[in-house]
Amino acid sequence: MMSEPGREVRSAETSRRPRGFTQEQLDWVPWVEPIVLADADELQRPLLEGDRGVGPYFRLLARNAEVLAHRSANDRAIFYGRGGLTRAERELAATVTSRHNGCEYCASVHSRFTSALSKRVADVQRLLDEGNEVRIDERWDAVIDFVDALAANPPRATADHPKRLRELGFDSAELHDLVLSAASFSWANRLMLTLGEPEVPA
Incomplete structure (x- = not known):
């Protein structure tokens, strides 16, 4: 899709696609024009407060404000809920899922969160470089294997996956958080991959 000068939608021919998975910050270029923040209506405006109004992703999702509101509430509950799984392991689950699905943009965002929260930058980079077959340590390997099996289409998770995690000390709330993540x-990932593509910043 060709676009007018200055518009955010760009053609595949002019985009700067990343070469593999990275913890570096990426841009995301939509294939559908987002709303202009100044044109947001009374339903859209509260959903785009702060950083969410800066990039194109949330301004694109704001075209359906009701769906964006539910999506944002769901995201907050899963990744910032109290109790249960640590935030670092919730982010690890998001990274593993994104690596499985081939979403370079989501993997870059959530691998940075995983690194920052776990202080295990090198281990996270190995996950990005080697894929979900990487072996790191007993706990992370069990998380990676379960989440990768859940992300498969159709899912490959069996009763052995949560059993292994329980043997490592995971409780029901933590397993629930892994499944939700x-x-x-x-x-x-499917939304990001359908509506646009990642881009290396200029």
Whole structure:
């Protein structure tokens, strides 16, 4: 799709696609024109407060304000809820799911969160470089294997996956959070991959 000068939608021919998975910050270029923040209506405006009104992703989703409101509430509950799984492992689950689904943009965002929260930058980079077959340590390997099996289409998870995690000390709330993180990002990855593409900043 060709676009007018200055518009955010760009053609595949002019985009700067990343070469593989990275923890570096990426841009995301939509294939459908987002709303202009100044034109947001009374339903859209509260959903685009702060940083969410800066980039094109949320301004594009704001074209359906009701869906964006539910999506944002769902995201907050899964990734910022109290109790249950640590935030670092929720972000690890999002990274693993994004790596499985081939979403370079989501993987870059959530691998940075995983690194920052876990202080394990090198381990996270190995996950991005080697894929979900990487072996890191007993706990992370169990998380990676379960989430990767959940992200598969059709899912490959079996009763052995949560059993292994329980043997490592995971409780029901933590397992629940892993499932929600994987499910949320299987949906988010498909949305990102359908509506646009990642781009290396100029």
